[in-house]
Amino acid sequence: MSYAQRDVGVTGGNVAVRPPRLLEQVRQRLRAKHYSLRTEQAYVGWIRRFILANDKRHPGEMGAAEVELFLSRLANDHQVAAGTQNQALAALLFLYREVLGLDLPWLENLTRAKRPQRLPVVLSAQEARTLLACMEGRAWLVASLLYGTGMRLMECLRLRIKDVDFGRGEIPVRDGKGGKDRHTVLPRSLVEPLQREVDRALMLHAQDVAEGFGQVWLPHALERKYPNANRERGWQYVFPSLHRARDPRGGVERRHHFGDAVLARALKAARVRARLLKPVTAHTFRHSFATHLIEAGYDIRTVQELLGHKDVATTQIYTHVLNRGGRGVVSPLDRA
Structure with a gap:
């Protein structure tokens, strides 16, 4: 079942009242925990990309293999920075723990990319x-x-x-x-x-x-x-x-x-x-x-x-x- 199909219910030939869509649930949870608007936009963006990258499957039907593949492609195919990959991982952690309520120990074992230590640019x-x-x-x-x-x-x-x-x-x-x-x-x-x-x-x-x-x-x-x-x-x-x-x-x-x-x-x-x-x-x-x-x-x-x-x-x-x-x-x- 696709992510889009999950959000539509039919009762007696009539379209039933929908529960909040998944991304709307993410927004509500982020706001309840007082995350900033920029963090909200970033997390929702990464979760949307994760769903689209997996043919619109619902995240509840996916697990370690899909998350690891998604993060690996970010680093290997798209050449993203370590900080970008870590942000994507943080968004998926938030989705599974705070929204779906799933305690997935395999997320703890994922290898996080380490940021290289670079000297800051300083003006004289x-x-x-x-x-x-x-x-x-x-x-x-x-x-x-x-x-x-x-x-x-x-x-x-x-x-x-x-x-x-x-x-x-x-x-x-x-x-x-x-x-x-x-x-x-x-x-x-x-x-x-x-x-x-x-x-x-x-x-x-x-x-x-x-x-x-x-x-x-x-x-x-x-x-x-x-x-x-x-x-x-x-x-x-x-x-x-x-x-x-x-x-x-x-x-x-x-x-x-x-x-x-x-x-x-x-x-x-x-x-x-x-x-x-x-x-x-x-x-x-x-x-x-x-x-x-x-x-x-x-x-x-x-x-x-x-x-x-x-x-x-x-x-x-x-x-x-x-x-x-x-x-x-x-x-x-x-x-x-």
Whole structure:
């Protein structure tokens, strides 16, 4: 029986009320466990590809052989990266355990692809200044904040007005990677432009409220616990989108945050203007932030806390890209 046939029931010649389709069950379970929208989209995509790769058979009728073959083809035929293969495996694990309720010990024995350890791309201080000088507007401010605070891209874009502490000169990062909170520095040079951006966001919010809108997305169950919080000024995004849009999860029309694709295009154009040969992404600023702090003599534990790394070993990778060498080694040729 195919996956499509399972979703249609006939009773007395009439089409019966369908139970939720499998992919809809996956979405419901992901939302119940508070997975992010991006994770939801990725997992649903991989599960759909797994079903299509097996002639639309229902996953409950398949097992270890099909999963192993699917993951092997990803690596051998499609040459996907180790991280991509692991994401596909995580999606299938979620499907079998959380949606189908099947405890399959053979999934534990699957060989996970290991990510090769690679050194991060790091800009020099001069390169970072040159790149930022080739940007303008909100894209410049977001990029400057990434370099000046070490935040991840989505941590920056999802920043709320209440979390910019101008008085203490710091930014509390809420619900970061792994659901952890931390504090990072607020660059003094960005205080004035950030205050202007906050004023602009509040003006947009006031306009939305006047037009009968003004709600913002709240994480987890906060919207049910505090029904009016989504209209409060402090919960609004520091970098709101220029236009309102419908939330794909609930259909509510609201203002989302500044788009990461807009920043990516601005970075690409700035890199060309700056004539930089290194590949540059938003995450490159985070790598540069950490490396330049260590170069300036800051303790690695301090850098670890600012970055929100669980293990200091993750932070230590930046000691390998310092200008003076990972261990402060001077080449014998230079000594000569």
